[in-house]
Amino acid sequence: MRIISGKYKGKRLNAPKNLPVRPTTDMAKEALFNILANRFFFEDVAVFDLFSGTGNISFEFASRGAQHITAVDVNSKCAQFISKTATALDFEISVIKSDVFKFLERTKNKADIIFADPPYAMETPLLRKIPEQVFQNDMLKEGGLMVIEHGLQINLSDQEYFSESRKYGSSVFSFFEKLA
Numbered sequence: 001m002r003i004i005s006g007k008y009k010g011k012r013l014n015a016p017k018n019l020p021v022r023p024t025t026d027m028a029k030e031a032l033f034n035i036l037a038n039r040f041f042f043e044d045v046a047v048f049d050l051f052s053g054t055g056n057i058s059f060e061f062a063s064r065g066a067q068h069i070t071a072v073d074v075n076s077k078c079a080q081f082i083s084k085t086a087t088a089l090d091f092e093i094s095v096i097k098s099d100v101f102k103f104l105e106r107t108k109n110k111a112d113i114i115f116a117d118p119p120y121a122m123e124t125p126l127l128r129k130i131p132e133q134v135f136q137n138d139m140l141k142e143g144g145l146m147v148i149e150h151g152l153q154i155n156l157s158d159q160e161y162f163s164e165s166r167k168y169g170s171s172v173f174s175f176f177e178k179l180a
Contacts, residue, residue: 001056004030006063013059013085019078021053024117024149028168029060032147035166035173036113039145042066045112046141050100050130055082055093057115062091069093070111072103104133110141117149124154131176135161146176 001023003011015021024032036042043065049058052071055078061069071082071093079097086093096103100116116130127150133139134146148156150172156162161176 001054002026003059003063004033005060006065008059008063008089011063011089013054013056015054015081016077019054019081020075021078022120023054023056025169025171028149028171028173029056031166031168032173033060033064036145037064040112046070046110048072048109048111048114048139050103050114050116051118052082052095053078053117055085055095057117058082058093059085059089059091061113062086062089062093067092068111070096070109072096072098072100074099101129101133104130104137104139107137107139110139110144112141112144114140114144114146115149116147120151127154128156128159131156131159131161135176135178140178144177148174148176150174 001013045066046068047061047066049071052073055071058069058071073079079095083095156174163175163177165172165174
């Protein structure tokens with residue numbers, strides 16, 4: 001994986017081969033960050049990276065100047081890799097080894113951007129709980145945006161707060177927000 005833009009533009013990061021992950025492709029990540037850059041000044045945002053895996057998305061936010069990033073993953077090897085890499089690159093990323101659903105129940109913090117990249121094999125009813133919990137617990141700051149990356153076979157357009165989806169290869173980004 002590589003960082004696309006910011007302080008570490010072009011830097012390649014080599015995650016251990018045994019991590020149970022499917023990192024967001026460079027093409028999809030670049031498209032996502034083009035969308036986000038038109039809405040947010042990254043230096044001013046708080047970010048939750050849920051199901052963070054290799055930390056690919058967290059590192060991209062950090063390289064672009066985001067200071068308040070929380071990466072959440074249940075896998076201890078993923079959490080260790082993110083922590084080690086963040087320290088090596090001097091990124092301020094708070095890594096939490098936790099089940100994402102438990103994190104969503106417990107945290108009192110809010111974010112401007114919540115990115116979730118659950119396993120593509122996650123059953124649809126469980127995947128649908130992610131935006132439900134985020135909005136029930138009022139976890140987005142005013143003007144905030146939630147993005148869920150998922151496979152083509154999933155359709156979240158009937159969920160409350162859904163605003164749009166964008167397809168990139170075999171990935172879809174579904175966007176959620178509270179509109180005034």
